[in-house]
Amino acid sequence: MDEAGADYIHIDVMDGHFVPNLTIGPVVVESIRKVSKKIFDVHLMIAPVDPFIEGFAKAGADIITFHPEAGPHPHRTVQLIKSFGKKAGISLNPATPIDVLDYLLPEIDLVLVMTVNPGFGGQKFIPLLDKIRTIRERIGNCGRAIDLEVDGGINAETAPEVIRNGADVLVAGTAIFKEKDYREAIQRLLN
Ligand code: ZN
Numbered sequence: 001m002d003e004a005g006a007d008y009i010h011i012d013v014m015d016g017h018f019v020p021n022l023t024i025g026p027v028v029v030e031s032i033r034k035v036s037k038k039i040f041d042v043h044l045m046i047a048p049v050d051p052f053i054e055g056f057a058k059a060g061a062d063i064i065t066f067h068p069e070a071g072p073h074p075h076r077t078v079q080l081i082k083s084f085g086k087k088a089g090i091s092l093n094p095a096t097p098i099d100v101l102d103y104l105l106p107e108i109d110l111v112l113v114m115t116v117n118p119g120f121g122g123q124k125f126i127p128l129l130d131k132i133r134t135i136r137e138r139i140g141n142c143g144r145a146i147d148l149e150v151d152g153g154i155n156a157e158t159a160p161e162v163i164r165n166g167a168d169v170l171v172a173g174t175a176i177f178k179e180k181d182y183r184e185a186i187q188r189l190l191n
Pocket of ligand 1: 012
């Protein structure tokens with residue numbers, strides 16, 4: 001993926017509790033850190049989240065993104081991520097309201113809009129285009145450089161729709177991994 005031209009390496013961390021699947025921990029992040037200098041965009045779908053921030057920060061994450069439902073104090077979690085010199089992101093599930101961002105936008109570096117319910121790859125895109133557009137407007141009003149990332153069901157058909165509505169970072173799993181030629185699949189999305 002590094003050689004094939006990905007800008008970020010997005011790493012989905014699931015705990016079998018906050019989401020119904022179990023994936024990888026800091027040890028694996030540390031291992032893949034050795035083979036890529038790309039930005040590691042670590043998406044934590046775990047609860048509680050605070051006890052694991054240090055581990056992922058030290059394993060080599062560049063951006064640490066969490067779900068506000070993962071703990072009672074999202075602002076404190078942002079502060080904790082930043083205390084390790086990392087960028088902080090907030091991820092919104094399809095049913096999570098945008099208002100949760102109100103007092104966090106001045107502090108964060110990335111908003112991740114989930115366009116599937118988190119837990120599995122290969123799910124069908126939920127067209128939350130109004131939500132993406134509204135968040136883009138709020139980021140504009142805030143005046144800070146905040147990535148607007150979309151995760152879930154992104155492929156060559158859905159990418160133009162989310163970009164038109166203000167997304168500037170796209171997460172693609174199945175759309176890349178199912179292809180034989182990763183470079184061509186990434187290039188198709190970039191185009
Ligand atoms: Zn993700």
